[in-house]
Amino acid sequence: MERPHWTAAGASPESSTRETVERGDYETVERRVLVIGAGAAGARTAIELVEQGVDPEDLLVVGKRGHGDAHTTWARGGINGALGTHDPEDDWTVHAADTLNEGHHVNDPGKVETVTKRMPGLLRELDDWGMAFSRTDDGEIDQRYFGAQSFRRTAFAGDHTGESLLDTLVERAQALEIPYRENLFVSDLVTDGGRVLGAAAVDTDTGEFVALDAEVVVLAAGGYTSLYRRHSSRDDENTGDGPALAYRAGADLLDMEFVQFHPTGMVGNRYGEEWDGRLVTEAVRGEGGRLFNADGERFMERYSPDQMELDARDVVARAIAQEIEEGRGTENGGVYLDISHREREFIEERLPRMYERFADLGVDMAEEPVEVAPTAHYGMGGVVVDDVGETAVDGLYAIGETMAGVHGANRLGGNSLAETIAFGEATGQAVAERLAAGGVDSGAEDRAVDFRERTETRFADLAALSGRDGTHDPEALLDEVREVLWDHAGILRDGEGLATALDELADLRERAADLAVGDRTDRSFEFALDLGFALTVAEATVRGALEREESRGAHVRTDHPDTDPEWRRSVVIGRDSVGAMRVDTAPVGTPSEAVQAALDEGYELDYHQLE
Incomplete structure (x- = not known):
């Protein structure tokens, strides 16, 4: 089926918003709100803005890839919300308690409540908008178990939930005629005096510079886990754009050390390098999949006898890594994930994408196990934001995997998609209120001059980067960054290795000053920006x-x-007076009385009730 497309308003030379600025060879687009990132978080924010009364012509969503092509589509297993379809004793406070427990209590409790309180209503809203949820026999939204959840609260659409979610949101955005611009790579945010003025971008199709003038900028540009050698993202997604853009603009970063390694990534030595690290959804374990080592032992009995394969992701990932490290892994460097005890029809219905993928690779999941090993999957850290997603830079917001605070030290499976739409709604409401109150006079002469001058400086730097005849290949250096993080800041770390990593990154930074870069339509130009x-x-x-x-x-x-x-x-990362990284710490909040009561109840999944 053809994927739905955004409205490509503002993308043609005839657009009324386009004007040529004589002082520079670039296009200027003016909007009140610029949303950077076209996945679920960006789409839901834009939808909320329009539903709150903002004129669609006052906003623009930009993505660095084509229409409907965002990393959201790779989130397969489900989206959390305490609907109580199967377990009526579940509610948002228990969801919040599970999230805090999984996050080892360094989450921001207020942000956790924002997500868990909103999600039941948001799931029903998605249902009203036509999302293809899997259903119970009674026609209700079905829910399954996910790791470390006390009840069945993960709603799903087979094992293609993210794809179905984004399709639904894009269709809604299209119906609301929300303007979208594709293949725009945002290289810099433009700021002055602690306020955001807009962004500088490059059209990767044409090489043209585009100045994006906006009162408010919402960063929904993803996370940073493809900066590891073995990861579950596409190589050109989750390259740290959002956190880096915000940091350079003057925002702080929070808890960047918390990187989730999903237990079950595909093993490249078995399935081919192009598949290495690609996610085998947690839904396989949620539907009863079992883990075995090369000796045929169901080894989670040693590590988590009560929750088994459905313990927290960090617990299961370390258990697999330990089995491999101690020589009980497969010859390909993994362990076995087996769901063949389930009926073929069940697997085909509940896990259609996984079943099809492995069938194409010559593996019948209904008859034999697949080989898996941990893979970098999600960055819990990100940009410091307030309760509605605003950073310390006036008018700059960050949401989705770009922001920090919801997940703490480890993300509860099914909470990533939940966060995107919950904060999409919350931030959209806050920005709409800001605009209704007056906001910034985008036509003020001094602001326009500031924006033009600062943007032209960014474009001069980009022009100097393109066509550079240097020594080093930016893609090769980017791969070296991945090796450094995987080797020294992976599942297991120590002080000596981390100090070595800093030295190696400093060396890479020096070499990055001497790059060989093609023109602005060449992939090497994009790799050079990614490297930064x-x-x-x-x-x-x-x-x-x-x-x-x-x-x-x-x-x-x-x-x-x-x-x-x-x-x-x-742990807070900021910039000191000379522009170097400054490391501080900050306290975390305390849960509300309602959530604390749920924590005190001690809800917990007992895996054996599934047997």
């Missing part, structure tokens, strides 16, 4: 990991193996 983002975000990740001298959630320091109660606080 990557170096910033990789350094923040390593410095955060070096600072946190304990093990908590997804962050494991082998030289500090215990969880230290004194470290129940966040």
